[in-house]
Amino acid sequence: MNLSPLPTIMLEPLVRAALLEDLGRAGDLTTDAIVPKDHRATTLLVARQAGVVAGLDLAILAFRLVDQDLAIAVGRVDGSHVAPGDIIASVTGPTRAMLTAERTALNFLCHLSGIATATTSIVNAIGGHEAKVVCTRKTTPGLRALEKYAVRAGGGSNHRFGLDDAILIKDNHIAVAGGIRSAIERARNSVGHLVKIEVEVDTLAQLEEALALAPDAVLLDNMSLDELRRAIAMVAGRGITEASGRITAATAPAIAATGVDLISVGWLTHSAPILDIGLDYRSS
The missing domain is CATH 3.20.20.70 (Aldolase class I)
Structure with missing residues (x-):
């Protein structure tokens, strides 16, 4: 599939607005209270069910807008078919940042992947x-x-x-x-x-x-x-x-x-x- 990515200049205002909506007036109270400031970790974006990936660039952008030091390794690009347990990407770096960005990243990724998956079901049917x-x-x-x-x-x-x-x-x-x-x-x-x-x-x-x-x-x-x-x-x-x-x-x-x-x-x-x-x- 020759799928051209959307320009970052189109994506950033949407992701930035979503993050600001979530952070509100005081930031991530839960993560900041529980996770030490210097804690680092690796987390994995994992498919829980079979489908088609879409929106990974938005998820990556959500993590990086919170902290540029987060490193993302992509395992499945947009348009890829995934099975339960497949790793879509890994995120490594400051733990606070990845937990703060988690919901915004998943909101975009899950929603757009759902649309891609539903589309594929009809494309395959015909x-x-x-x-x-x-x-x-x-x-x-x-x-x-x-x-x-x-x-x-x-x-x-x-x-x-x-x-x-x-x-x-x-x-x-x-x-x-x-x-x-x-x-x-x-x-x-x-x-x-x-x-x-x-x-x-x-x-x-x-x-x-x-x-x-x-x-x-x-x-x-x-x-x-x-x-x-x-x-x-x-x-x-x-x-x-x-x-x-x-x-x-x-x-x-x-x-x-x-x-x-x-x-x-x-x-x-x-x-x-x-x-x-x-x-x-x-x-x-």
Whole structure:
């Protein structure tokens, strides 16, 4: 997998804010009271369950922002599959610093690894089909770039990042515009030639109306398998087809088999369970 890391300049403000939220007004009272200032140790980031790693750079950054003297040795990079007991990384240095950074590091690492793991479950489920798994804008406020990165780490692809990089005409836009034709025409007259236009349709009749105006993509929302097959035949390669609507690893294979190009899954970023990862004390 050719997974490009996110630039540190994007990550540092998020990690710094998370650490400051945790440290509050007086710092780590528990660790400072119990652990001698000069104590040093080695701890291990260990997978408690099988999954896919994502967010290790954020975890490393959390440790190093607390203390630059912490040394981190990476055992599994982002995008790696891990089994229970696998060591993702080791952290060596001042014990106070690693314990203070522990929760922030794990919050990022567990959350993003959970998204990557969930994405992989659907990617694997549709293996053998041409469809790609994509995420949506249903992301945690402030963490969109991270969560979309985690989808890529899990083998998925990204839909638009925000309201400003593509036009997606949905049901409310159509209602306000007075119909699909008016909505697409207004959109096309308002943006430059590099901005793609996608329109959401719920029925084959809406799809037929949309296709007459040649959008770049059509979002086939909550259609049955039979409707999806008929919709793909109607599009006949004239645009990108995307299926959406409460899709899971169990339902995705049949949807992919219809020939749809994209399968969008909102819960990957808004509801994926974490991957259980712990920080284990190894030695002084």
